[in-house]
Amino acid sequence: MFEATEKTRGRVGRSHVMSLALGLLTVLLAAPTLIVLAVLVYRGAPALSLDFLLSPPRAGMTAGGIFPAIVGTFYLVGLSLLVSVPLGVMGAVYLTEYARPGRLLDFVHLAIVNLAGVPSIVHALFGVGAFVVFMRLGTSILAASLTLAVMNLPIVIAATRESLLAVPYSFRQASWALGASRAQTVWHIVLPNALPGILTGVVFAVSRAAGETAPILFTGVAFYLPSLPNNVFDQCMALSMHLFTITTQVVGVPESYPAATALVLIALVLSANAVSVVLRSRHRKNRRW
Amino acid sequence: MSAAAIDVRDVSMWYGAFQALSEVSLSVKQGGITALVGPSGCGKSTLLKCFNRMHERAGNTRITGRIEILGHDVLAASVSVHELRRHVGLVFQRPNPLPLSVLENVTLSASLFERWSKEELHARAKDALQRVELWDALKDRLGTNALSLSLEQQQRLCIARLLPLKPSVLLMDEPCSALDSRSTQAIEELLRSLRGEYTSLVVTHSMAQARRLADDCAFMLMGRLVEAGPTEQLFTSANDPRTRDYLAGRFG
Ligand SMILES: Nc1ncnc2c1ncn2[C@@H]1O[C@H](COP(=O)(O)OP(=O)(O)OP(=O)(O)O)[C@@H](O)[C@H]1O
Ligand SMILES: [Mg+2]
Numbered sequence: 001m002f003e004a005t006e007k008t009r010g011r012v013g014r015s016h017v018m019s020l021a022l023g024l025l026t027v028l029l030a031a032p033t034l035i036v037l038a039v040l041v042y043r044g045a046p047a048l049s050l051d052f053l054l055s056p057p058r059a060g061m062t063a064g065g066i067f068p069a070i071v072g073t074f075y076l077v078g079l080s081l082l083v084s085v086p087l088g089v090m091g092a093v094y095l096t097e098y099a100r101p102g103r104l105l106d107f108v109h110l111a112i113v114n115l116a117g118v119p120s121i122v123h124a125l126f127g128v129g130a131f132v133v134f135m136r137l138g139t140s141i142l143a144a145s146l147t148l149a150v151m152n153l154p155i156v157i158a159a160t161r162e163s164l165l166a167v168p169y170s171f172r173q174a175s176w177a178l179g180a181s182r183a184q185t186v187w188h189i190v191l192p193n194a195l196p197g198i199l200t201g202v203v204f205a206v207s208r209a210a211g212e213t214a215p216i217l218f219t220g221v222a223f224y225l226p227s228l229p230n231n232v233f234d235q236c237m238a239l240s241m242h243l244f245t246i247t248t249q250v251v252g253v254p255e256s257y258p259a260a261t262a263l264v265l266i267a268l269v270l271s272a273n274a275v276s277v278v279l280r281s282r283h284r285k286n287r288r289w
Numbered sequence: 290m291s292a293a294a295i296d297v298r299d300v301s302m303w304y305g306a307f308q309a310l311s312e313v314s315l316s317v318k319q320g321g322i323t324a325l326v327g328p329s330g331c332g333k334s335t336l337l338k339c340f341n342r343m344h345e346r347a348g349n350t351r352i353t354g355r356i357e358i359l360g361h362d363v364l365a366a367s368v369s370v371h372e373l374r375r376h377v378g379l380v381f382q383r384p385n386p387l388p389l390s391v392l393e394n395v396t397l398s399a400s401l402f403e404r405w406s407k408e409e410l411h412a413r414a415k416d417a418l419q420r421v422e423l424w425d426a427l428k429d430r431l432g433t434n435a436l437s438l439s440l441e442q443q444q445r446l447c448i449a450r451l452l453p454l455k456p457s458v459l460l461m462d463e464p465c466s467a468l469d470s471r472s473t474q475a476i477e478e479l480l481r482s483l484r485g486e487y488t489s490l491v492v493t494h495s496m497a498q499a500r501r502l503a504d505d506c507a508f509m510l511m512g513r514l515v516e517a518g519p520t521e522q523l524f525t526s527a528n529d530p531r532t533r534d535y536l537a538g539r540f541g
Pocket of ligand 1: 333
């Protein structure tokens with residue numbers, strides 16, 4: 001009585017076809033990424049060397065390396081995270097753990113979600129108006145970092161909010177019932193459990209800060225600088241900008257240079273990703289819900 | 290006859306416009322086990338939450354009347370809910386240990402209030418775990434995540450984590466409803482062993498459990514306290530016909 005009938009056999013067959021098709025589709029989806037990487041490695045490899053990484057551009061950017069751009073990107077990403085992560089996390093904590101639910105909260109939430117979708121060139125204009133001109137920071141690392149931070153703030157808030165909401169309410173109740181204050185509950189219970197989700201948001205913020213060109217173009221990044229910046233009020237170079245420059249603005253750049261620069265940029269973003277994957281998996285090991 | 294540990298006088302409570310408690314008056318004897326019974330939605334959990342003011346988290350609530358615990362007005366504006374909750378512990382229906390290690394679960398409450406040395410915390414945790422008979426089973430696994438324990442162990446842990454604060458009252462909202470009958474028996478045994486030291490107020494849907502466990506029993510219906518008294522007396526000769534019907538299992 002338990003043997004397969006004509007009908008169930010057909011169902012099993014169809015389900016095999018389906019999973020095969022979906023498997024193929026998955027491979028197809030991964031293909032563009034892999035192809036891009038392969039092409040970049042193939043074309044950029046000739047230029048990649050320690051010297052390329054550690055020396056400044058020479059001869060009108062047609063020779064030398066990309067050291068100042070790497071340093072500049074580190075400054076911009078680091079400084080912008082220093083602003084957007086604490087502010088974003090605190091904002092999300094306020095919105096989810098403290099603010100009274102109601103129309104105002106819904107409205108603020110809607111505004112944040114929409115802000116996350118604003119094109120980066122608009123953030124650039126805001127950055128020029130607010131930081132370069134109004135706050136008189138001039139075109140500087142600080143102004144550019146703040147612009148990137150503003151661009152990333154809604155992303156960090158949204159990611160943090162999502163992961164805070166995913167922490168079961170019963171944990172909060174248990175903690176409150178033990179006499180913990182809201183702040184103690186957030187600090188000891190909610191935030192540690194929301195960490196993986198927050199990390200995902202931070203990594204996304206890293207990619208955006210490292211990869212976007214528009215927000216830094218008018219606010220603090222130069223095409224070419226002969227020396228490294230001394231402080232945050234100087235301008236700097238950046239990988240994304242440099243890539244744009246040597247691809248479109250300069251003649252006589254070796255073919256391998258843009259590809260090699262792009263590889264370095266991708267490697268930086270991927271390593272941020274790798275760090276977060278390691279942190280997350282370590283976290284998941286002692287998680288049981 | 291010992292003094293009342295909890296004295297409730299004419300308490301009414303509203304969630305927004307909905308009145309969940311109407312003029313509840315009740316006196317809970319110190320050191321005993323009192324069972325709170327009544328059909329679903331009659332306000333048992335709500336009443337418990339008022340005792341440690343957890344109801345305030347629901348947002349738009351209003352409460353009138355007077356609740357005294359060990360002679361102190363709980364609803365007074367000057368009361369710190371954090372101090373109150375360290376003296377009035379609450380055990381939830383579903384075991385809800387925090388996603389921390391066993392040891393951290395037991396020491397968390399104490400470390401919220403004071404700085405302790407590691408040894409002192411460990412000693413207190415050991416006391417508490419021994420009290421709920423978890424120590425022998427878990428003494429080599431104090432670092433494991435509490436959520437990987439069995440449900441019974443989790444519920445024991447939820448009781449244990451209250452003890453380092455030396456609470457005077459233990460509120461239990463259907464502490465056995467997520468457990469099988471063997472674990473239920475074990476938890477009942479534990480509650481019995483805590484009798485005298487702590488005043489326990491236990492919400493239950495099981496008449497049999499109320500009868501087995503409780504010195505006193507209180508019956509609620511639709512936000513009102515219908516009748517309260519010594520368990521045997523309530524089960525054999527209740528004054529109110531509704532109490533008789535409910536305890537006999539004729540409705541609810
Ligand atoms: N946060 C809340 N907001 C509004 N109404 C609530 C809230 N919590 C409970 N109520 C209502 O108050 C009444 C009493 O609820 P309560 O949870 O105290 O009942 P209970 O006796 O514990 O029921 P059960 O036996 O099912 O646990 C119910 O009608 C319920 O719908
Ligand atoms: Mg209830």
